[in-house]
Amino acid sequence: MKFDLHCHSHFSDGILSPEMLVSRAKEREVNVLALTDHDTIAGLFLAQQAADECGIILINGIEFSSQWGKGGVHIVGLGLKLESQSLKDAIDHQNHARVCRADQIASRLAKAGIAGALEGAQAIAGEAVVGRPHFAQYLVNIGAVNNINSAFKKYLGAGKSADVKYQWPDMPTVVNWIHAAGGVAVLAHPCKYDLTRTKMCALIKDFTQASGDALEVISGMQASAITDDLAGIAAVNNLASSCGSDFHSPNQPWQDLGNFSNLPARCKPVWQLLGFAA
Ligand code: MN
Numbered sequence: 001m002k003f004d005l006h007c008h009s010h011f012s013d014g015i016l017s018p019e020m021l022v023s024r025a026k027e028r029e030v031n032v033l034a035l036t037d038h039d040t041i042a043g044l045f046l047a048q049q050a051a052d053e054c055g056i057i058l059i060n061g062i063e064f065s066s067q068w069g070k071g072g073v074h075i076v077g078l079g080l081k082l083e084s085q086s087l088k089d090a091i092d093h094q095n096h097a098r099v100c101r102a103d104q105i106a107s108r109l110a111k112a113g114i115a116g117a118l119e120g121a122q123a124i125a126g127e128a129v130v131g132r133p134h135f136a137q138y139l140v141n142i143g144a145v146n147n148i149n150s151a152f153k154k155y156l157g158a159g160k161s162a163d164v165k166y167q168w169p170d171m172p173t174v175v176n177w178i179h180a181a182g183g184v185a186v187l188a189h190p191c192k193y194d195l196t197r198t199k200m201c202a203l204i205k206d207f208t209q210a211s212g213d214a215l216e217v218i219s220g221m222q223a224s225a226i227t228d229d230l231a232g233i234a235a236v237n238n239l240a241s242s243c244g245s246d247f248h249s250p251n252q253p254w255q256d257l258g259n260f261s262n263l264p265a266r267c268k269p270v271w272q273l274l275g276f277a278a
C-alpha cells in the first residue's frame with residue numbers, strides 16, 4: 001500500500017482541482033491519499049467523490065499554520081470528522097487571520113500608491129484565500145513591477161513597505177483543534193523551517209509536549225540520511241511517522257504524488273493511528 005498523506009489542490013496553493021489530483025494519484029499508484037490544503041477543507045467533498053469513483057481511499061486532511069517562536073510551522077491534521085464544530089471554528093479563525101493580513105497588505109500598498117490591490121488580488125485568487133502570491137501577481141498585471149520576484153523585492157518581501165507578518169495560534173491550540181475534530185496531528189516537513197538541527201529538535205520536543213502525535217519523517221524526495229535522522233528523532237519523542245509528497249504542481253517532479261521512499265521499518269506508521277493495519 002502506498003500512502004501519500006500530504007498534498008494540495010487549487011482550494012489552497014496547489015494548481016490541480018481535487019478531481020485531477022485524485023486521478024493523478026491513482027495513475028501514480030497511490031492507494032491512500034490525504035488532501036491537506038492550507039487551513040481549508042473546501043476541496044474534500046469533490047476529492048471524496050472522485051476517490052469513490054476511481055477506488056482510492058481518501059483521508060480527510062488539512063494543513064494548519066501555527067506559530068513557534070518568531071516563525072511559522074505547519075501542522076497537518078489527518079482523519080478529521082468534517083462535521084466537527086471545532087474544526088469549523090478553527091478554519092474560521094485561520095481565515096480571519098488571513099483576511100486581516102490581506103486587508104493590511106492592501107492598505108500598505110494603497111499608501112505606496114497602488115490602488116485596488118485587495119479586489120485585484122481576490123480576483124486572481126479565485127476560490128483560494130488571498131495571499132501574497134496573489135498580490136504579487138496583481139502588481140505584475142498592472143505593470144507596477146516586471147515580475148513576481150520584483151513584487152516581493154519591492155513591496156511584499158521581508159522588511160518592505162507591504163510586509164505584514166501573520167500571528168498564528170500556538171502548537172497546543174492547533175493540536176487541540178485537530179484532536180477535537182477526531183484527527184491525528186502531524187508536524188509537517190521539519191527540515192523546511194530553516195532551523196539548525198538543535199532548534200529543529202527543540203521544535204519537535206515542543207510539538208510532542210503539545211500532545212502532537214506524529215512527525216512527517218518523509219516529505220517528498222529526500223536524502224536517506226535525513227530520513228534516518230528524522231526516524232530516530234520520532235522514536236526518541238515517541239511520535240508516529242508520516243510520509244507525503246507535499247504535492248502542489250505537476251511542474252515540481254521532486255514532490256510529485258507518491259514520489260518518495262517507504263518509511264524505514266523501525267518507524268511506527270501514522271496510519272496505524274488512523275485505523276489501517278499495515
Ligand atoms: Mn503550500
Ligand code: MN
Nearest residue numbers: 063074188189
Ligand atoms: Mn507546509
Ligand code: MN
Nearest residue numbers: 006008063246
Ligand atoms: Mn503542504
